Amino acid sequence: MDTLKLKSQYERNALKLKSQYERNALKLKSQYERDTLKLKSQYERDTLKLKSQYERDTLKLKSQYERDMLKSKSQYERDTLKLKFQYERNTLTLKWYRILL
Numbered sequence: 001m002d003t004l005k006l007k008s009q010y011e012r013n014a015l016k017l018k019s020q021y022e023r024n025a026l027k028l029k030s031q032y033e034r035d036t037l038k039l040k041s042q043y044e045r046d047t048l049k050l051k052s053q054y055e056r057d058t059l060k061l062k063s064q065y066e067r068d069m070l071k072s073k074s075q076y077e078r079d080t081l082k083l084k085f086q087y088e089r090n091t092l093t094l095k096w097y098r099i100l101l
Helices: 002-100
Strands: none
16 A cells, blocks of 8 residues: 555656656746847847947048048148249249349
C-alpha cells in the first residue's frame, strides 16, 4: 500500500514539475520574444536617428563648403582687380616718369 501511495505521489510530483517546467519555458519564450522586438525597434529608431543626423550634417557641410567657395571666389576677384588696378597705376606712373625724363 505504501508503495502505491508513494508511486502516485511521485507521479503527481512529476506532473507538477513538468507543468511548472512548461509554464516557465513559455514565460521565458514570451519574454525573449518581447525583448527581441524591443531591441529590434530600438535598433530601427537609432538607425533612423543616425541616418537623419548624417543627412543634416552632410547638408550643413555642403552648404558651408559652398559658402567658403563663394567667399574664396569673391576674395580672388577682389584681389585680382586690386592687382590689375595696381599694375595699371604702376604702368602709368612708369610712362610718366619716362616722359618726364
